[in-house]
Structure formats: C-alpha cells, structure tokens
Amino acid sequence: MKALPEALQQLIQAFSRLPGIGKKTATRLAFHVLKMDKEQAMELARAIQHVKTNIRFCSICYNITETDPCPICRDPLRDKSTICVVESSEDILLIERTNEYKGLYHVLGGALSPLDGIGPEDLRIKELLNRLTPEVKEVILALNPSTEGEATAIYLARLIKPLNIKITRLARGVPLGSSLEFVDELTLSRAIQSRDEL
C-alpha cells in the first residue's frame, strides 16, 4: 500500500466505508475516479457536498427534504387526517411510487431492536404522538415486515389506542422478512388498499 500516493489512499479508505464495499472494490473505484475526466469527477464531489449541506429533515414528518416543511407536508391536497408511519425516508419513496396513498407520513428513524441497543427513546415516537391531534383519524403502521418492525407496531399501537384513533397496518400480502424495499410495487399498492385494522 505504501506505493500509493497519500491522496489516493484517502479516497480508497473513504470508499471502503460505504456499505457493501470492501478494500478491493474501493481500490477499483478510486482508480476509476482517477481515470474520469475532471468535470465528471468534480460533479461527483459537488453532488456529495450538495447533499450534505442542503438536505435536512422535515421538522414535521422527518422526511429528508431541501425545504422545511417538506413538499408533502406543505401540499394542501394531501389528506391531513391520515398519517402513515414508516421506518425510513426510503420507504416514503416506495409508497409514493404506488400512487395509492394521499395522506401524510411520519419517519420513525428505525425500529425497536434491543440487541442493537435501539429503544423507544431512540425513535421519533414522542414526535409522532405530538402530531396526533383530533384532526388525525387514522394511523397506518407501514413498518418493515420483520420481527423488529412487528414489535415496533404493537408498541406504537398500545400508545395510540387510548387516543381513539383508528390504527391499521399493511395487509398480509407483504411477505415476512427483510424490508419494504424488496416488496414489489404491485404487492405494496395492494397492501395499502386492503390494510387491516389493528
């Protein structure tokens, strides 16, 4: 490794911190960047910088956004009586793609996972409860179909039940295991349509 210039070593190290990228792939990527034409490489650098300086969390739903509140929270046509609770912003993207849902969202920032040290205080649960004004008639729990997602759903259901708000979750068409990301659009859209009351 000593043979490589310091700057290139730094880039390799930066790439190898990305998920699913080992030393070998990181080295290949770094050499690829080196071979790119300058404008393309600078565009990549600027895009990374832009994401980190301009993207923040919506102060209402905690979706990632360039404007606060986010476009969904600001949209007067969205149904303010329904909040769909998801684990991450990526899940919003998936649900929006189905064109099936017209309400608002709330991003928890994960699911309860005791063995990873993630407890209720690490998720945006208090923030969710603060949003449950009388205007809200239904909360959809669209958490991942995993043990942790299910546990989070029953934990939230217990907190929301006393508020007399209808609680639903995605229909069983969503197969157990892993995350929403691997559920195809059609299945997801059917699961939203035929959601079950909890």
Added chain:
Amino acid sequence: MSQVIKSPALVVHTRRWSESSKIVELFTPHGLVRLIAKGALRAKSPFRGVLEVLNEIEAVWHVRETRGLQILTQATLLNSFQDIRGDLEKTAVAFAMLETLQKLLRSGEAFPAFYAYLVQLFEKLNKDAQTPPVLYLWHFLIRFSDELGFALQLERCSVCHQVPQEFPVWFRPDTGAVVCGKCASPTESTPYVELAASEYRLLTQLQRMEYPAPSVPELPHQMHRITGFLLKHLAHHTDIPLELNALKWL
C-alpha cells in the same frame, strides 16, 4: 476439509451485510453461531421470512476452518411463535432472553440441554395466556445461572441450615446463598440484597418448577426489583454488566 452441520437453532440477531446478504446469529445446541446468509434479502430467496429474530429454524451450514465466517446453506422454519409476536410483554421477555444469551455466551461453548429447555420455554410462553410473562424471564435467569455454574441456593439459610421462617431474608450475590432473618441483621455492612417474604417464596417456587405455571403465588409489587436482583447475580459471576434493553418497553 469442510464439515456439514445440520441443527435446530433460535435466531438471536440478524443484520444486513452488503447489498442483499445477512449475518445471522443463532443459538443452537452447539452454542452461539454466527453465519452469513447470502442473498437473504432478495425477494426470491429461500431464506425470506425464515431468518427472523425469535424464529426456531433448522439450519445447515458448512464449517471450513480457513474461513472466519461460516456460510449458511439452508434454513427451514420450525416455529415462528406467533402468539409471542402478537403480545408486547411476551415479545419483550423473549427479546430479553436472547439479549442475555448474546451478552453472556461466547461462541464455541455448547449447551445442548439448555437449548432444549429454552425452546420448550418459548413454546410454553407462546401458548400461555395466564402466567405473567415476566415469570418466564425470571425462570430463565434462574436456570441460566444454574447452567453457568452459580446456582442460587435459596432453600435453606446458609448459616443455620434451616428453611427461613423470619423475613426479610438476605441474599448474597457473590455466593448465591441466603441468610435467614434470624441469622443476619440488616445493620451489617455486607453486600446483601433484601428479599421480602413474597419475593422469597416466589423465587424458591419458580426454582423448583420445571416450567413457570399460573399457580405461582401473587406477583410482588416491585417486579423490576426481582429482575434487577437476578441480573445482578449473573453480572457478579460473569463480570459482564447486564442491562437489558428489551425491558425498557415494559
């Protein structure tokens, strides 16, 4: 040289590894095992829905000494304990047990009898609609202390060897022994934990039972005190501080 192992297992923990694979941590009769399940997150993977925490599965893996992480080649679902999953208390208690195993066991130690006990315990917890779930956790913690070689000696006072008649009794986490109300005075500056009559009776009865049952006497008011006391005993002997995250849900 590679060896194939086929074994029942409880899924203790999973985490994402690369784009579509998972690393799974299993509790098996062979002890704790960490395996890589390639492609487990893909929509068409045969591992889908099988490698979920709390599931009992039958796992097949190949052991090759030269590899750090062994590879899971097959997994079939044996029991998903649906009625544990549907209940917050039961789920928290089951998670607390898995958390204890993960924190205290080193990989490589085999526990065939304890594995059989734990699967039975999960099956009973799954079906049991009467017994407070926390009793299952206490039963597990008492048995686990026993398994690791520092059983609680509750039945008789370690000084006068009589069955305690006067309460409270005093428990020493370092020896696992109790001293009855007659033989110990609360002014002594020893690391004793005080046990009220109801707490003492509950623990001795649980220790005698093969599995928890609804016939256990009424629950003491301060349930967290008993959990804390059992965890302190385990922590004292293993030198590993035990704060179970799953209990924060309750």
